[in-house]
Amino acid sequence: MNSKTNLPAARRQRYAGPRLIAAGILTTLAVTGSPLAFASPSAAAPVDGTARAVVPAALPAPEVTSPTESEVLTGDVSVIGSTAPYTDVYVYVDGKVAAVEYGLSGTFEVIVPEARWTPGAHVLKVKAVRGDEASAMVTRHVTYRAQPAEAPVVTTPEEGATTGLRPAVTGTGVTGATIDVAIKGGAPLGSTEVKGGTWTVTPGKDLPPGGITLQITQTVNGNPSLPVERTFTVLPAPVFLAPRNQAETPDRVFFEGTAAGAEGGTVELREQGGGEPLALLEVNADGAWRTEPGQEVRLDRGPHTVTAVATNADGKVSERSEVTFTVTGAPYIRTPAAGAESPGVVFFDGYADESDVGGKVELREKGSDKILASLDVRAGGGWWTSKGQEPELDLGTHTVTATVVTERGRSTVAEVTFTVTDAPYINAPRPNAQTVPQRAFSGFAHYAIGGRVELTEDGTVFATAEVKTDGTWKTSTVTLAPGRHTVTATALTKDGRRTAAHQISFSVSGSVN
Template sequence: MSSTILTRKRRLAAACAFTVMTAVGVVEAAPVLAADKAPVAAVQEAGGKQAVTSESGKKDDKPAQPQPKPSPAGQPNTTATSSPGADTREGAREFEEDVRLSQESVPEVAAGETTSVGVTMQNPGPYLDFKITYKAPEHTTFAEAMTYWNGGANSSVPCSLNGDKTEMTCGPFQLGAAGQGVHSFKLKVDDDAPTGKLTGGSLQLVSNANPDIKSSKLPISVNVPITKAPVIESPAEGATVGQRPTFTGTGVPGATVWLNKASSGTRLGEVKVGAGGKWSISVKEDLPEGDLAVQVRHAESPGAPSETTYWSAKRNVKVEALSAPKIIKPEADSTQPSKVKFEGTADRLKGVTKVKLADKASGKEIGTYSVGSTGDVTGKWWISNSALPEFKPGKHTVTATGITADGETAASEVTFKVLADAPAPVITKPTAGSTVTGPLVKFEGTADSEKGIRKVRLADKATGKEIGTYTVGSTGDIVGKWWISNSVLPEFKPGQHTVTATGITADGETAASEVTFTVK
């Protein structure tokens, strides 16, 4: 509710009256009584005096208040009813400080239709004498030169409209001390009005005693809801789609489109409609195979989402699982240089036209690559050497997702390791092809500490079992040297063995060297 509340606060009296000046005198609306107060004294004309019934029920004779004189026929009487301060500077100050206005609610109205706008008026202060100036919100006009009070037409109050019916002035009005009620008027929304909140309107009270004294402007607005359902353009009715289909269509620019399962109301996705009126929603999780019916709706349409009024017609498709693309290179658990070559295959005959690669850990897309459709490249995809993605040293997992005209396939993945930019460690003991006396075997060697190798990891090549990790010397005559202390030498059974040595840096690992020897 928009409102204008001026600074001076007063306690509301028990009764209020809205008085309209007409050509024949004063018309006074029925008082609105506060629930927790006794009625204000009833006024009756009696021989030049008014009998005032007090709260105790006794009658007191007081001089009658003068009434306005009738104006000539057809002319509004703009003389203020006698009231303390009505035409004084003090009265003008009270008018400026005390009147309170608020728009009851923002009505919803379709383009081309007419609505009533209600404004609550409260006068905690003394009697007010005023006219009202109105400005229509954007894309609206005043439907008639008429105002209403608590639902009844103020047919005797003159109103005037400007040429394009966007401004109106009505009055005079009088609002009694402690007066309150609902003042309303009618607005017509343009046929081509945009949807959403239409603002820019206002209502302002102007003192009849002094036109320079005005209330604050009360903002006036209406809301044009979206009553037209969005349209699903693709996939076509009855089409076969993958488990992560993409639906496209048209809607109201800037509005939000919901995509739901028609059977359960489950939300499959939502998106804002583009400036050109187009929208696209891709389902992010695998749908079960089988028949699927979907509908779309503008989120801004009125009523609860469970109501069927503003949903599109159902679009029926068949969901089938499409095979995920295959990654041939790099091979799983392989070691790769920083620039990694990718290639593989996809089911081109079932509509997979592209393959999207992404880093699994971060979700960041690496690139999208076309699937061959002719000759011996049919169903094949790859990254050209000039566009190979670069990876930091360490372990990486990359996913490959097939893209069809109607959505996406499930994803496959491959994990590989990128080596650090340093040579493999050298194993100097035992020497290649040597025979050593077991079971304890001495190991030592060198590593390029200047390129960041801080440790060397030994492992049994046949089993992959780690033997141990050993520090590379960094000072004096042991710089770049590594070894196993005699107290922790590993044991080997008799026979031939191959051991690998991998350098470890802050960023990853080097390639591995190896040595084969026999234990006797």
């Protein structure tokens, strides 16, 4: 007697309501006077007691609050929303059932496990079902990414550290994985395989001086990790331009160089092995530093090794650099630098000892007695070729010697080796000069007669001039901003050939009219 078909007629009628509701048909039979009637409040029973069918509204679609349209998903995905009472929620991924939750009322969270996803774009759909009735689909277009691989551990540089231009980036990771290092928002710096649980990437190019943030990722079986960020300061060791390594110098030593990233800071010079600083020099806005007249360091004759450390405006301290030279009393040749390229008309400058002031510096080709130029040793010990004194040399490699001649006799000989090229020569302004904002440039271009000289700064041409038959050239007046400038001259010959380049640096003082 447990069969529903064997129930008395009255009980069968009372059972019909919940049975039909469970089936999702939602048609109820109202029986007048029955305490178990399933009459809808909006469908009152007719006065004659006959049964009446009630047709409700369609089953509403669930409201899906997560994921949102175009969302990027990873790991186990929670599909969150709300639905009508007594419904089952079906979740489809690309047309296939991925997860179902039964008998829900109100809010819901259906989990689609990570195993049901593949990386890439997907169409996710959600519907509610109650018995034989189903709601409309709710659609979301989503992108799935695999759960990120384990992130690498970065050992060096430490957060907030100060490094040179090419710091080794090191750490630990998953053996066999690939490590990629890049500047945040910029270019990649290198990659390597994790071997034995460790890895090292050394940038193949110099990092820009200043604060920098690197991003390091680890890719395991094609699956990348989230990036690990490391922020530090790139502050390279100062570079010595004078004296050159292994040079011979006068007793009063002139120092100069560059300290990229330490603009507005200082460079401290010391004898190797400690002791009091020899000099504390300011770094200008171009990163240059030098001992000004009166700041030269007097050292005993013999070999010396001097170290330099830069401190930037934020108090960060660079690595140490050093130069080794010998104080012999010989004059120092500053320009042209050893190994440099020079135009055929060669500008020379340097310094001698203060005791040599009033004497002469004689320049000769090595092995020759012919004097190329005889230059006055001026107050402070400086000497240079003035306009019209520059010797003109043939193309190729030259070694020129410098000797100081005074009433006391002749000094030790200094020398420099450089190469003469077909580059045009800038005669005005002079190297390292102070000049005014409005001025013309002039010079020689003996290997480009009938051609054109172009002057550039920071890669932009700002002036041109025709090369006359005597090899001279002169630009129209140009306006320069106050501050330090580095200008490059090249020439385009009559047959369209580009010559080598000549570069000078100078300073502009005063205001632009």
